[in-house]
Amino acid sequence: MQKNWWHKATIYQIYPKSFMDKNGDGIGDLKGITSKLDYLQKLGITALWLSPVYDSPMDDNGYDIANYEAIADIFGDMSDMDELLVEAKKRDIRIIMDLVVNHTSDEHAWFIEARENPESLERDFYIWRDKPNELVSIFGGSAWEYDETSGQYYLHFFSKKQPDLNWENPQLRQKVYDMMNFWIDKGIGGFRMDVIDMIGKIPDQLIDTNGPKLHDYIKEMNQASFGKHDLLTVGETWGATPEIAKQYSNPDNQELSMVFQFEHIGLQHKPDSPKWEYEKELDVSALKAMFNKWQTELELGQGWNSLFWNNHDLPRVLSMWGDTGVYREKSAKALAILLHLMRGTPYIYQGEEIGMTNYPFKTLEELNDIESLNYAKEALEKGASIEVIMDQIRQVGRDNARTPMQWDTSKNAGFSISDKTWLSVNPNYKDINVESALANPESIFYTYQKLVELRKTQDWLVDADFELLETTDKVFAYIRKTKDSSYLIAVNLSDQEQIFDYNFDVEEVVISNTELEPITDQGKLQAWDAICVKVK
Numbered sequence: 001m002q003k004n005w006w007h008k009a010t011i012y013q014i015y016p017k018s019f020m021d022k023n024g025d026g027i028g029d030l031k032g033i034t035s036k037l038d039y040l041q042k043l044g045i046t047a048l049w050l051s052p053v054y055d056s057p058m059d060d061n062g063y064d065i066a067n068y069e070a071i072a073d074i075f076g077d078m079s080d081m082d083e084l085l086v087e088a089k090k091r092d093i094r095i096i097m098d099l100v101v102n103h104t105s106d107e108h109a110w111f112i113e114a115r116e117n118p119e120s121l122e123r124d125f126y127i128w129r130d131k132p133n134e135l136v137s138i139f140g141g142s143a144w145e146y147d148e149t150s151g152q153y154y155l156h157f158f159s160k161k162q163p164d165l166n167w168e169n170p171q172l173r174q175k176v177y178d179m180m181n182f183w184i185d186k187g188i189g190g191f192r193m194d195v196i197d198m199i200g201k202i203p204d205q206l207i208d209t210n211g212p213k214l215h216d217y218i219k220e221m222n223q224a225s226f227g228k229h230d231l232l233t234v235g236e237t238w239g240a241t242p243e244i245a246k247q248y249s250n251p252d253n254q255e256l257s258m259v260f261q262f263e264h265i266g267l268q269h270k271p272d273s274p275k276w277e278y279e280k281e282l283d284v285s286a287l288k289a290m291f292n293k294w295q296t297e298l299e300l301g302q303g304w305n306s307l308f309w310n311n312h313d314l315p316r317v318l319s320m321w322g323d324t325g326v327y328r329e330k331s332a333k334a335l336a337i338l339l340h341l342m343r344g345t346p347y348i349y350q351g352e353e354i355g356m357t358n359y360p361f362k363t364l365e366e367l368n369d370i371e372s373l374n375y376a377k378e379a380l381e382k383g384a385s386i387e388v389i390m391d392q393i394r395q396v397g398r399d400n401a402r403t404p405m406q407w408d409t410s411k412n413a414g415f416s417i418s419d420k421t422w423l424s425v426n427p428n429y430k431d432i433n434v435e436s437a438l439a440n441p442e443s444i445f446y447t448y449q450k451l452v453e454l455r456k457t458q459d460w461l462v463d464a465d466f467e468l469l470e471t472t473d474k475v476f477a478y479i480r481k482t483k484d485s486s487y488l489i490a491v492n493l494s495d496q497e498q499i500f501d502y503n504f505d506v507e508e509v510v511i512s513n514t515e516l517e518p519i520t521d522q523g524k525l526q527a528w529d530a531i532c533v534k535v536k
Contacts, residue, residue: 001301006190006232006257007462009046010340010452011096011347015312016053016075017061018404018423019350021416028404028415030071030080034087039434043353043445044452047094047232049192051312053081054100057107059161060370061402063098063194064105068179085187094189096232101176102198103162110175111163118150125172126163127155127203135203140374143203155203157195159370167199167217177224184225190232193256197237209239215247218255227254232345234306235259242297249303258304258345260311264290268320268396276375276392282321284474284493295342295466295478305344309335310352315400319358327495327528328355333447333513334530338476338491340451341511341532343466350405353448354437358400359426361393368423372397399423408435450511460485474498475525479535489532492525500525505536 020032030053040048052062055070062072071077088095104111113122132144132153137160144153145160155164165172180191196218200211218235226233233256235248240261248256267286270277298305309317318324322331332355340346361367364376364386376389394400404421406429407414412421413429426432437445455461464480464487471477474494480487487510492498501523509516510532 002251003462004232004257005046005230006345007304008456009232009345010044010455011047011049011232011345012040012043012045013049013051013311013347013349015051015350015402018402018415020405020407021418021421024417025074026416026418026421027074029074030076030084034080034084037087037091037093040093041091042438042449043348044449044456045093045348046456047096047189048088049096049347050098052098052100057105057161059105059159061368063100064103064107064159064162065100066105066107067109069182082186089187094232095187096190096192096234097183097188098194099180099191099196100194101165102195103156103158103164106161106163115147115149118152121171124169125166125175127166128152129155129203133203133206135206135208139371140378157198157201157208164201165199167201167213173217173220174224177221180221180225184229184231188231190234190257191226193233193235195238196235196256197239209237210244215253215255218248219253222254222256231257233257234345238262242294242303245294245298245305246303249298251301258306260306260308261294263294265314268315275396276379278320278392278396282493284476287493288468288476291342291476292466292468292478295344295468300343300463305342306347307339307342307344308347308349309339310349310401311347312349312401313398315396315398316356316358317352318355319395319400321493323495323528324357328357329442329444330513330528331495332444334491334493334528336444336447336451337489337511337513337530337532338493340455341461341480341487341489342478343462343464343480346451346455348448349401353445354406354434355432355444356403356406357426357428357432358394359403359424361390361397361399363390366424367393367397367399368402369398372399406433408433447511447513454511460487469502472499475500477502486535487532488535489530490525491530492528495527497527498525499523504533507534507536509533 017028019028020036021028022031053071053075054065055067055072056062056065071081085095110122110125113120114126135143137143139158143157146153156162157164197209200214201208202211235256237259240259245259248259267283268278269275318332322335372393379389403423404415404425409430413425437443460482464482467479469477475492475498477490512531514529
């Protein structure tokens with residue numbers, strides 16, 4: 001199998017509004033990101049994935065793009081973007097852009113022309129119908145919006161200010177590829193592709209994802225843009241199975257490097273229920289089964305995994321599945337060790353490396369996220385209590401991931417000198433911040449730093465097979481094995497002592513958040529113990 005740089009990379013995701021505010025307006029910006037590159041270099045990451053920084057009215061925090069080749073004023077301008085690219089390259093850090101081409105903003109020039117001139121070329125860049133069908137928006141309500149100007153309905157699977165693009169139109173596809181090449185020519189390291197499995201939609205057949213032409217479009221995109229370059233491409237594919245993931249990521253297919261699949265994230269929610277009906281406890285046996293399936297069925301050479309716990313759309317994993325109390329640091333390290341030693345490219349979401357947690361939202365006025373606000377409005381209209389709604393949002397709402405990065409103990413956690421930040425800083429920033437993490441050699445940060453370094457230097461993390469071990473319910477243990485060596489990873493995903501009785505000879509400890517003796521001597525794992533050892 002040909003090895004690419006991203007096989008040994010660790011990617012760090014930045015949510016630009018929340019990372020670092022350099023100009024003091026309460027909103028993060030590109031200069032802020034550039035100012036923190038030394039920190040990211042210290043962590044050791046290979047590439048930064050930026051959530052969208054393009055020109056946008058910000059109805060959905062930048063995922064509603066008005067101009068793909070301009071920077072939103074709140075983040076700076078193109079000279080700031082160019083400076084970030086130059087400074088990142090000096091530190092051997094690549095920039096991954098967020099590619100949002102399932103939809104645009106209704107303020108994009110294409111849609112303005114399409115709306116005002118039904119005879120225009122751009123009219124067919126979007127999806128119009130005389131009558132709506134039963135398709136629903138992911139943000140609630142119908143996926144069709146009536147346009148008074150032209151007397152038809154247009155499709156929007158997200159906000160009504162995010163009209164869906166019509167990928168059946170070849171001129172539209174070429175415009176997208178031209179835009180991608182604009183960014184490739186600037187020297188970016190690749191693309192994260194927002195809801196890419198939706199571009200093959202067939203609305204008249206009620207097909208929203210995995211349409212029959214989807215892979216044709218991606219192959220064409222590959223050939224017309226990034227396929228000629230050594231770039232990382234990762235598609236957001238909520239409905240992917242290992243078989244579908246192979247279609248995307250098998251090198252022979254010439255599509256993408258990898259995809260994000262969300263099957264393990266689905267364990268946050270009650271089966272066959274909306275996301276707001278969350279599970280109060282992690283089903284560890286189900287988590288083991290899912291990771292085992294993806295690790296063994298997406299075989300080396302036939303596809304490639306992405307590995308993540310957090311992103312801008314998800315609650316903080318520590319608040320969902322870890323321990324935010326006495327075992328916060330130990331459970332954060334345990335979750336990191338468990339994930340990063342599997343086969344695939346790991347992704348760290350900003351603040352994960354210092355153990356940031358969900359925000360204790362008390363009122364709807366504290367929220368910004370359109371999805372949460374729409375849900376609250378609908379739920380209140382149906383008679384749900386505000387107490388229940390706020391509990392749900394505190395647990396699984398998207399704003400939990402979007403609160404400002406906690407840098408130090410100064411005002412606004414060092415994120416901004418502004419009197420008001422766009423989202424409030426988590427009140428626990430005095431205890432959880434970068435400054436204190438860097439000062440403590442035993443902090444979560446240094447566990448992540450070591451995991452990033454292992455990924456760069458240890459070939460077995462790419463090559464070794466994966467074998468899940470039979471254990472008690474709360475213990476997740478697996479072996480990574482090559483022809484020459486074997487590595488045991490064992491993690492207790494609970495705050496209770498667990499039996500872990502294995503006969504193995506330890507050759508060396510690779511990484512651990514605990515003392516090794518109780519495991520080898522007594523056959524037990526203490527609360528949130530996590531180890532990786534080379535075994536004979």
